[in-house]
Amino acid sequence: MSYVYLKLNAFGKDSTDLTTDTIPLKVTSVSVAVNRQVLDFTVPLSSLATGESLTVGADFGAADKNISLQGFITDVELTKSHTSGALTFTAQEVAQMIAASVDSSSLAKYQNFNELVILIPSNIDSNYVARGTLGTLVPLTFSARGEANTKDNIRVPFPNSFPDINTADGISGYIQSFSFTLESESTDVGFTMEFKQANIFP
Secondary structure (H helix, E strand, O other): OOOEEEEEOOOOOOOOOOOEOEEEEEEEEEEEEEEEEEEEEEEOOOHHHHOOOEEEEEEEEEEEEEEEEEEEEOOEEEEOOOOOOOEEEOHHHHHHHHHHHHOOOOOOOOOOEEEEEEEEEEOEOOOOOEOOOOOEEEEOOOOOOOOOOOHHHOOOOOOOOOOOOOOOOOEEEEEEEEEEEOOOOOOOEEEEEEEEEOOOOO
16 A cells, blocks of 8 residues: 555645655555443443343543554655755655654644545545546545535534545544664665544644
């Protein structure tokens, strides 16, 4: 899977240029984990009447979303909006850049990455209509199809938009951990990364 990008805080809010203020990654494996948070407890003595214990829970609509990536980094041309033109960085330099970003704060907009874009093939658009081009690449999302109170968003008054183009927003959050390996017999750099979905302030 080659269509994976990290976006810097500096990435333009309305930009559709995935070649500026981004780092493309060669990813061989993506693992997505969504853990629902429900406040539950077992009712004492509930099995006395039915022979089966009873657990009740309160659903507050909360979940943890984590994405694990494995792959390798290659030499690549990168463009940052603070400098004119593209520059070719070695795989080792890119790995160092990502590691430095994990060690930075969200205030350092040219260091910190706050969005992960994983493009996946999609046949059905945001309104349950077959796309004109099957397998259109759109960002992986946790949003559902449909406008407010329609389709999958019935009883959802303010849904996030389901993506219909490859330049739509990806998953906001932060790199929780990043590890890489430098090997003497390879110019590529293998890496693993944990990305956590979150809305980061400031």
